[in-house]
Amino acid sequence: MFVDSVKIHVKAGDGGNGGSFFLHEKYVAMGGPSGGNGGRGGSIIFVGDEGLSTLLDFRYTRIIKAERGQNGMDKNMFGKAGKDVYVKVPIGTTILDANTNVVIGDVTKHAQEVVVAEGGRGGKGNAAFATSRNPAPEYAEKGVPGVERDLQLELKVLADVGLVGFPSVGKSTLISVVSQAKPKIASYHFTTLHPNLGVVGVGDGRSFVIADLPGLIEGASMGAGLGIKFLKHIERTRVIVHVIDMSGMEGRNPVEDYQKIRNELLQYDENLGSRPEIVVANKMDLPSSNENLSKFIAKTGIQDVVPISAYTKTNLKQLVYKIANTLDEVKKLKPLEENLQEVVEYNFIPKKPDFEIYRSDDGYYHVVGEGVKKIFERTNFENEASVRFFAKKLRDMGVDKKLKELGVKNNDTVYIFDYIFEFID
Numbered sequence: 001m002f003v004d005s006v007k008i009h010v011k012a013g014d015g016g017n018g019g020s021f022f023l024h025e026k027y028v029a030m031g032g033p034s035g036g037n038g039g040r041g042g043s044i045i046f047v048g049d050e051g052l053s054t055l056l057d058f059r060y061t062r063i064i065k066a067e068r069g070q071n072g073m074d075k076n077m078f079g080k081a082g083k084d085v086y087v088k089v090p091i092g093t094t095i096l097d098a099n100t101n102v103v104i105g106d107v108t109k110h111a112q113e114v115v116v117a118e119g120g121r122g123g124k125g126n127a128a129f130a131t132s133r134n135p136a137p138e139y140a141e142k143g144v145p146g147v148e149r150d151l152q153l154e155l156k157v158l159a160d161v162g163l164v165g166f167p168s169v170g171k172s173t174l175i176s177v178v179s180q181a182k183p184k185i186a187s188y189h190f191t192t193l194h195p196n197l198g199v200v201g202v203g204d205g206r207s208f209v210i211a212d213l214p215g216l217i218e219g220a221s222m223g224a225g226l227g228i229k230f231l232k233h234i235e236r237t238r239v240i241v242h243v244i245d246m247s248g249m250e251g252r253n254p255v256e257d258y259q260k261i262r263n264e265l266l267q268y269d270e271n272l273g274s275r276p277e278i279v280v281a282n283k284m285d286l287p288s289s290n291e292n293l294s295k296f297i298a299k300t301g302i303q304d305v306v307p308i309s310a311y312t313k314t315n316l317k318q319l320v321y322k323i324a325n326t327l328d329e330v331k332k333l334k335p336l337e338e339n340l341q342e343v344v345e346y347n348f349i350p351k352k353p354d355f356e357i358y359r360s361d362d363g364y365y366h367v368v369g370e371g372v373k374k375i376f377e378r379t380n381f382e383n384e385a386s387v388r389f390f391a392k393k394l395r396d397m398g399v400d401k402k403l404k405e406l407g408v409k410n411n412d413t414v415y416i417f418d419y420i421f422e423f424i425d
């Protein structure tokens with residue numbers, strides 16, 4: 001089964017909490033604060049792997065989690081970091097945030113790494129907060145939660161060359177005789193249900209990757225047949241090899257076949273019109289092919305048709321050379337990366353204000369925003385010192401000032417996420 005689109009959930013490890021401890025040593029009545037920092041949570045990292053060709057593994061693993069960091073311990077011992085989780089993905093995988101559709105990364109090379117969910121930082125232990133004014137703080141930070149998000153993974157085959165054409169024209173037969181690929185070949189339409197990749201050695205040291213794609217039919221760009229699902233793979237190939245069954249068997253008309261497929265490609269993406277195309281006349285071993293080829297050239301005006309027989313392996317070397325030469329020309333003009341979607345850096349997050357305050361219809365104040373959330377998540381509300389620290393941070397951030405500007409009075413209710421506070425000046 002070929003899986004080229006899948007939605008998964010990732011949850012990086014939370015940072016361990018900072019410890020809040022005091023040294024209790026023999027004969028020392030009250031030692032100093034000694035809570036160590038919490039460990040970092042494990043991150044989730046995707047790694048390009050050329051041995052994989054589908055996203056099938058994700059069918060069975062829809063949720064990926066990394067370990068949390070260990071809590072900070074007594075005697076200034078730091079918690080251990082959570083282990084990072086490495087997940088192999090095929091080359092050509094685009095990773096998107098499923099909710100925003102922002103591209104997180106494009107895996108285009110073997111061993112390339114993309115951090116898809118970063119582990120949370122560990123909280124600082126109380127030892128880290130000792131100052132001359134407060135030599136014995138009880139306060140310790142909580143760890144930062146690890147990034148949690150839904151991901152959409154899209155696999156687009158990364159081949160140099162894509163074989164396109166109607167069903168049964170001989171695309172799979174062709175790839176099977178020019179490469180090691182062993183796709184299914186049969187006389188019924190839509191034998192090929194997913195792209196097959198093969199590496200073609202030219203014989204002079206050059207090589208290229210060719211993709212055998214499922215057959216296209218009229219209306220493919222609108223979803224007919226296997227349709228649009230596979231047209232997207234053609235987007236990323238540098239050269240299109242358009243295979244035509246020149247025998248005209250089954251009542252087929254090679255000229256019409258050519259024009260229909262061309263039309264579907266253009267309907268799908270007009271940029272495909274300028275992609276270099278090599279027209280291949282296949283099944284030249286059959287009786288009517290020669291005559292049809294002459295007519296084809298006369299009607300379409302395309303002089304440069306490569307006649308072959310995949311079945312009798314005729315003229316394949318000439319075709320392979322022609323493809324390799326065309327690729328060399330294209331590579332000179334345009335590196336493959338230019339065809340890829342623009343990559344948005346993982347760390348790029350639009351800057352939002354630290355907090356925002358709004359008033360709901362019932363008269364309550366609500367404080368929201370990323371900055372406040374960060375502090376909120378690190379606060380242990382069962383610990384008084386920690387809560388005091390939280391209040392101070394909000395004041396420093398300007399939340400109190402803004403609330404007063406908005407008319408808040410003593411004892412008014414202020415919501416900060418799911419917690420209710422009373423405003424006290």
Ligand SMILES: Nc1nc2c(ncn2[C@@H]2O[C@H](COP(=O)(O)OP(=O)(O)OP(=O)(O)O)[C@@H](O)[C@H]2O)c(=O)[nH]1
Nearest residue numbers: 167168169170171172173186190191192215310311
């Ligand atoms: N006579 C002759 N038959 C061929 C040639 N190439 C392929 N065939 C036959 O045509 C039929 C279809 O071949 P495939 O290679 O499966 O065709 P395809 O284009 O991959 O078809 P789909 O996967 O359905 O799109 C098979 O029965 C092949 O044996 C050729 O050069 N000459």
Ligand SMILES: [Mg+2]
Nearest residue numbers: 171172191192
């Ligand atoms: Mg096929």
